[in-house]
Amino acid sequence: MCGIVGYIGDGNAKEIIVRGLEKLEYRGYDSSGIALNCGGSIDVRKCKGRIADLEKLINGEVFDSHVGIGHTRWATHGAPSDVNSHPHCNIKGNIAVVHNGIIENYVELRKWLKDNYNTTFKSETDTEVIAQLIGVYYSGNLMDAVYKAQEKMKGAYAIGVIAAEEPEIMVAVRKNTPLVVGLGKDGNFIASDIPALLKHTRDVYLIENDETVLLTRDNVTIYNSAREEVGREVYRVEWDEAAAEKEGYDHFMLKEIHEQPKGVLETLMRRLDENDNIRLDGISFTKEDLEKINRVYIVACGTAYHASLVGKYAIEKFAKIPVEVDVASEFRYRDPLIDEKTLFIAVSQSGETLDTLEALREAKKKGARILSVVNVVGSSVTRESDDVFYTWAGPEIAVASTKAYTTQLICMYLIGLYMAALKESITEEYYSYIISELKKLPEKLEKLLESEPQIEEIAKKQYKRDSVFFIGRGTDVGISYEGSLKLKEISYINSFAIAAGELKHGTIALMEDDTLVVALATQDKLYEKMLSNIQEIKARGAYVIGMAKESNKRIEEQANDVIYIPDCADEVSTVLAVVPLQILAYYVAKFRGCDIDKPKNLAKSVTVE
Ligand code: AGP
DSSP, rough: OOOEEEEEEOOOOHHHHHHHHHHGGGGOOOOEEEEEEEETTEEEEEEOHHHHHHHHTTTTTTOOSEEEEEEEEEOSSSSOOOSSSEEEOTSSSSSEEEEEEETTTHHHHHHHHHHHHOOSSSSSOOOHHHHHHHHHOOOOHHHHHHHHHHHHEEEEEEEEEEEETTTTOEEEEEESSSOOEESSSSSEEESSSGTTTTTSEEEEEEEOOTTEEESSOEEEEEEOTTTEOOOOOOEEEOOOEEEEEEESSSSSSHHHHHHHHHHHHHHHHHTBBBTSSSSTTHHHHHHHHHHHHOOOEEOOHHHHHHHHHHHHHHIIIIIIIOOEEEEHHHHSSSSSOOTTTEEEEEEESSOOOOHHHHHHHHHHHTEEEEEEESSSSTTTHHHTOSSEOOOOOOOSSSSSSHHHHHHHHHHHHHHHHHHHHHOSSSHHHHHHHHHHHTHHHHHHHHHHHHHHHHHOOOHHHHHSEEEEEEEETHHHHHHHHHHHHHHHHHOEEEEEEEEGGGGTTTTTOOTTTTOOOEEEEEEEEHHHHHHHHHHHHHTTTTTEEEEEETOOOOGGGTSSEEEEEEOOOGHHHHHHHHHHHHHHHHHHHHTTTOOTTTTTOSSOOOOOO
């Protein structure tokens, strides 16, 4: 939530910062702004709306500036407006701050500043408090003032700060929200995420919690909370700028849907050796460790939660260990039974989702071993986990998660199979069969993507709908949830997913003439049962889009439209079944004229409760 950028160097600060913000717009897009040090005074330009609106505002303005900060916002404190947009300044206007996160004690601090310094505030934001606080402590040494302000601030924040009187430095702090530093040839950078830096450098420092960074044109120095200098290895980003570009696709979401064969292949191949044994490079999880575990929780939010449901299926089916799955926002507050015999698996694309992170901390505090399944290297979840199982999806920019999800599914299968191999709870033949089915998925995904025009046609017929139901059985239940979430988040159609067997316990009351239902019947084992469910809703007049494996043609007798996925083992059909639903959601949203990559009210990483 919110993206921050900062630059100090020989280049044109305005251009570099605005281009960087464009790459972070997925993090929040209700307002944006920049603050530049222009010859010893700070110029701020900011407005409500997209970065394109900011660009219009500053179009033609020339700033002689080589140091500055920028922000793209997802509102928490105060509605999106020009005045609430970042950067924020102190009363004197000689300090400017951009902030991602939340200052929990900002009400208290506002009062303290009013009572003691007669401070007046322009905005309703918590961020303005940071600028004012640094302002009252500032007497010519920005580092000092930032350290003093931190002593009073509670909450989560990544901030970038500049001072009018010190044009040769920029200061940044990380506390529980992401911050990376880019090391360029002609200057240095701060950003909430790597894509903002890739135009200039692939060499970065991953900043840790409670670290303060002092940047000059030629130097970057990292300090801990005791103001001691700390060393850091340069992290070389493996992907380049092109990986974070649309590459000819209309939207990132469509590009990312098409990257799934590659992401799945990559995630598999990084974990399989030449004999198809699962390698846990960097993870030390032994048979003895597994024997100590008597409870597994998989905890996540949104799409990652839907992947966790498949994790439960895979671990229970292969490793025969009971698993509980929970949404992180609920898990945190339900006083779950956790001790040192608990394995806690956190699943997160961004690795920054606050609810997931807090659930992880809760589990860790009580002694659980933490394994995380994460896409973003070096993110908060990875730092706080004992072991990390990366999804190799590459950068996911669209707010609607697609390739992160399918690669999370692969990780879930691999974790289940690894535990099964340790426990010897499945036969070698069955293990080899599932691995071989997993290895066939990239090719089958390629084939499945060829049905995009057919799914586009279906979307064209249905995009004006007000509501849609998704039903399925077994692993198709989780896929129904995911298909429904994908549709509602980008097309704003009211969609609802339910286990098909549950329909007759209430929801079938809503079935009437022409009700649209997407019915998933991708598992041989449950195929007949699903055909009966389809028959039941058809009898009430529903219009059914069915999905089945290509050998299971009888669904054509029931459904109005049918989407086929390639034949595969029931166990792994999830990875294929979700793809047509992603494409359906994409085209429905496109026909409705929605802003697909940046749906309203959402942001890519949710770093607030
Ligand atoms: C996915 O399409 C959503 N935008 C959302 O549900 C997302 O999966 C959720 O916020 C969790 O994010 P994470 O994977 O980064 O933790």
